Amino acid sequence: MDGMILPNADWRHRDGLDRLGEVLGADKGLSRFVGGAVRDALLELPVADIDIATRHQPEDVIDLLRRAGIRAVPTGLAHGTITAVLESGPVEVTTLRRDVSTDGRRATVAFTDDWREDAARRDFTMNALYADPRTGELFDYFGGLADLEARRVRFIGDPLQRIAEDHLRILRFFRFLARFGDVPDPAGLEACTARAKDLMALSRERIADELLKLLVAKHAARVVRLMVDRGIFLPVLPEIAAEGVERLDGLATSESAAGETPDAIRRLAALLPPDPATADSVGARLKLSNAQRRRLITAVSPFPPGTPQALAYRLGTESGVDILLLGGRIEDAASVRDWPVPRIPLTGGALVERGLSKGPEVARALRTVEDRWIAEGFPDAARIEVIADEVVAQALRSVKS
Template sequence: MILPAAAWRDRDGLEALTKVLGAVEGKSRFVGGAVRDTLLGIDVADVDIATRLPPQEVIERLQDARIKAVPTGLAHGTITAVTPAGPVEVTTLRRDVSTDGRHAIIAYTDDWREDAARRDFTMNALYADPATGEIFDYFGGLDDLAARRVRFIGDPLQRIAEDHLRILRFFRFHARFGTTIDEAGLDACTARANDLMALSRERVASEVLKLLVAANAVPVVALMVERGIFRAVLPEIDAAGAERLALLSDRETAAGIAPDPIRRLAMTIAPAAAEAVGARLKLSNTDRKRLIAATAGPGTEGPQALAYRAGMTVAIDRLLIAGEDVSAIKDWTPPAFPFSGGALVERGLRRGPEVAAMLRQVETRWIAEGFPDAARVAVIADEMVAAAVL
């Protein structure tokens, strides 16, 4: 099979890079997601190259060709080549020497099949010749891709033992690409679900958040709950949470709002658990606050007032989770408040706390009147200052 033509293959600097890396002599090939996604007709984001060249030779070749080389993962044989169109990761062929479920000790090899054998799923172990487009498939990845089946390379239990994160990746990739689930993989993930406890929470969070916005996240999350996959690391995601996720997904679709991982996580857990879950997953402070705020309800002032006070992102979260209409703010931009404390001082108020308090009152009335223009705000301020002086 030949890799179909795709826009990413014409990216500025990519052909020159592959020539520098000896693609014409069979020393380097495209690998992984770029090959898989092209075959599926999906837009390609990142391009990865596998090479027989040792890392130091990769660096030397890039430097000789005046291509910037960044040793982003030198311990694992990965060099990032910076092309005019963006970075491309170049990784020397590898085999695993030992693994502990979290990290691997590797050795370099020049055997393409040996490199493919250490990858997680057959659909991710497809290589393509940059010059001819010829595809190399060592473990039936093309058949699995055609069947939309995510399948481990070799024994699923062994592959999970090598890297426990593959449990979550199995479900994430199934949610993104799969229609037919591989029963052997499913049973292995179920049997080894407790292995997830050995992973860093950052790695767990990264996979779960990606999973929650995948095309088929709703049925896959329900399946994971049924199989007890979350129990070891996120017991807060239960059957009721999976049902709430389905509701949110329907609301997002009806409103024309793109899925969002933090919003969906907030919907799948109980509101009281948001603070603990955010801390456990080591989310950023911004995401933790958003996770907590998402279930606070629609407020009492209306959607636009909510968007003005809480911000557009949080307002959409709160409205969708509460089952409220978001059409009033979907394409709306909150205005800036056209008034200041200095304007109140000019009207006779003494600088200090009373100016701040009055400014908040003027702003509240401005919001209640539907965000009128500056002229109307000036009238509101005159009325309120006069009333306060009396």
């Protein structure tokens, strides 16, 4: 890591970004890159979202952008955020600010022209780094560069006060540790442990958002183990216990061996006991989507016997892969990942033509044919015709007897 200059990464040359900097007075020191883009560039990671902090008031930002012919969207005007829509993508421009009041869930802010004041309201030192858009000169007010070098996640100022301002920072502390960190700052870890019950005041959507991001981070298993040991989950997700961490560790190994991208819902399933009712309760509590809840429940349910292909056919490829990876069946998971799930080449009408009565009789016979088709490894249409003849003949004999 170059400790003094922002790397000349590709994202700094996005179309329109230099001009946006000129419009916002970067050459006069009025605007700087800030936050994740600076942090990730220093870590040589891909940068997706670009944020600019500015001394300009929000209304002035809108005026400057519109006069320059740049579309301005007031996405968070009360908090000073304007989105500048460039051809190469959006850039969030936020006026320097300081907190006036906080209640653990939201903040009231006032605007300022003091860079240090703006940095002081941010959560972690590694997120409070600024860079001159033109020269790449870095500005570090709270030792963020040293912490980034050490992969140390450290709150700015008093950790207890920062958590009191926004309780979500407890989960963010662990998420950043799982993504970037090797070293949790001891004071921050103690503060998160002491204030874990504050998580109960947060909306479940915010908890879910942070948790799902945490679960796909590089060191998720190690950090989740630390969270369980520290009782962080107890106030909001007491179902997550040490046994779940062991399953998560095994799943992470299986995902890596199978070349699978880490998946948050699959990893959440690993953390939960193998009980569909528990998964349903947790899914509802976290306000997951209906599709996510169904997948979570399926992943912890006893799965039907048969081949990996039979599992993927009955449950869908995604759930089939979930269950196989959770069971450590790496090669089986790989065998169905891109398997084109077939459709049975037979309809109920074809069974009626063979002499069955419409209704339950046809439905039962069709299920029997399908079960045999699956058990025989999904043979072709000619074989299906033979199976159908045999099943219908058996059904008709049963009716006569």
